[in-house]
Amino acid sequence: MDYRRLHLVTEIVRQGSFGRAAQALGVSQPALSKAVARLEDQLGVALFSRGGGATLPTAFALHIVQYARERLGDADRITAEVRQMAIGETGRVRIADEPVARTGFMPQLVRAIVERFPALKVEIVDRAASDMGDRLAAREIDLGVASRRLDATQPGLKAFPLLESPLVAVARPGHPLLSAQDSSPAPAVVLPSRSPELGRLVGRPANDGAGDIIGPDFDLVKTIVAQTDVISHGPAFLFAAELADGRLARVPARLEGGPYALSLFVTEGALHSAVIREIAVIAQACGAQITRSGGA
Incomplete structure (x- = not known):
């Protein structure tokens, strides 16, 4: 029956x-x-x-x-x-991010999602931008937060622009590089690999890795920069709080390759979900708030 x-x-x-x-x-x-x-x-x-x-x-x-x-x-x-x-009352959403997004953007996004959907389980997945599109297509993740270059290499994805941020170099207050009279070489903290821009800035060949410290954690990078003579670079929104309260200082140099553009990526099929569509709106609002606050 x-x-x-x-x-x-x-x-x-x-x-x-x-x-x-x-x-x-x-x-x-x-x-x-x-x-x-x-x-x-x-x-x-x-x-x-x-x-x-x-x-x-x-x-x-x-x-x-x-x-x-x-x-x-x-x-x-x-x-x-x-x-x-x-409608987002229960269930799970899986969001992949790259290191820059995890440090400078994801805390605000997750907080906003939890406030809107208090019973929704939010799972953060660490994925490189290079394979994020494949993971989205395979439905292993629901959303990806990464630099906008992913849009050009992965067909079938919808990109929601979040923010653009200029690249800046940072050092501790009083660093020799902040003085125009002192051009002493300094090591660089680079994520995730060595940077030709920083190599030129500190007077070293682009392929000279001597003195570089490579680390995957931007919070650790910022701590090292604040306490030593190494320098780092990245999107301005990553260092906004430290620059504002004086823990770090901006090195007066123009870096090539900017600005850094952050986007939210999702498959067209996933956009049939009302929750996914609303999270996209929330993410764009978070990006706009960071921009308004001067972090981008």
């Missing part, structure tokens, strides 16, 4: 008449009567007794209703859970 027939019998018992049940189900009474008659023929028993203006369920119908309530209850629960997931 399929779901539809269980539902018909249950509704007739609940309403107490074929007429009211037909109205509740959105079908005509003759169509409902024919459906029940076919079911009775199939089972070889009467499900309802009719007389005196009343429709009374037989023991067979009551047995079906008891069975149906258990099954329909499970179906209703599953339906409610799926609907909740669709």
